[in-house]
Amino acid sequence: AEMLERIFLWLPPRDLQTVVLVCRRWMQVGETPGLWSWLSSLTVNNIEMLTCRRFKAVSQLRVKRKLTMTNELLESIVRHPALKILNIAGTNLSAIDPDILARVVNSVETVDVTGTSLTAVQANAIFTAISEDNKLKNLKIRNNNLSALKTGMLARAVHCLEYAEILSSTRLTAEQLSEIFTAIYECTKIRKMQIANGCCNLNLVSPDLLAKAVNKLDDVELVEVSLRSQQVTAILTGILTQSNLKRLIIISFAQPLRLRIF
Numbered sequence: 001a002e003m004l005e006r007i008f009l010w011l012p013p014r015d016l017q018t019v020v021l022v023c024r025r026w027m028q029v030g031e032t033p034g035l036w037s038w039l040s041s042l043t044v045n046n047i048e049m050l051t052c053r054r055f056k057a058v059s060q061l062r063v064k065r066k067l068t069m070t071n072e073l074l075e076s077i078v079r080h081p082a083l084k085i086l087n088i089a090g091t092n093l094s095a096i097d098p099d100i101l102a103r104v105v106n107s108v109e110t111v112d113v114t115g116t117s118l119t120a121v122q123a124n125a126i127f128t129a130i131s132e133d134n135k136l137k138n139l140k141i142r143n144n145n146l147s148a149l150k151t152g153m154l155a156r157a158v159h160c161l162e163y164a165e166i167l168s169s170t171r172l173t174a175e176q177l178s179e180i181f182t183a184i185y186e187c188t189k190i191r192k193m194q195i196a197n198g199c200c201n202l203n204l205v206s207p208d209l210l211a212k213a214v215n216k217l218d219d220v221e222l223v224e225v226s227l228r229s230q231q232v233t234a235i236l237t238g239i240l241t242q243s244n245l246k247r248l249i250i251i252s253f254a255q256p257l258r259l260r261i262f
Helices: 001-009 013-019 025-031 071-078 100-105 122-130 154-159 175-184 207-216 228-240
Strands: 041-044 059-062 085-087 108-112 136-140 163-165 193-194 218-223 247-252 257-261
Touching: 001 025, 013 025, 025 207, 041 175, 071 207, 154 175, 163 193, 175 207, 207 228, 228 247
Parallel strands: 041 059, 059 085, 085 108, 108 136, 136 163, 193 218, 218 247
Antiparallel strands: 247 257
């Protein structure tokens, strides 16, 4: 088996996919995860793919939107040994057990759960887990209703993340937005933030607080958001005084403004 594995190591990907179909012995050797190290990402069509030995070294998974999400499928994802990046955007997670979903989200470094019909209970479970376990670094959770999150939960989660897309089309209240920007200004690992397409209450945030938070970051995109002129002025004034910003994009539909600063 060792000699056969050494031979298989020299095969290009297409030939390797062929030899595992020759016979049972060749399949057993050909399924060795090390032979498939060239495959860093995988699109999942069914749960059987997650149990296949050849894919154990895959570090990135994308689940197809049409795939029916089940607790069993997510449990398989949690058990995947090398997984670091998970994209389940566009799937329907509303029927998934909140505790299982929270474990999945916090078992990886980067997760995208954009537009997944999260319930209030699921959202609270996810953010509670984030604040208790800091393995997750990057979170994309746009197009989900987060307005029912408990007070203080967003701030605690923001402290643990390095990148977050939680302000776009998530129906956050003005109080929740202020909570997030206060956390960013006071203490956070986040260096980059994108706010786009539908952060409807952003114009209710204090200009001073928004400016302090934005200028604490390195990279900020405010795209198709509603900003007051006082907020824009405060941000730009902050750049002239004390700022960490290296890149700023502002495209506001409330003001005739398109601004890029690099």
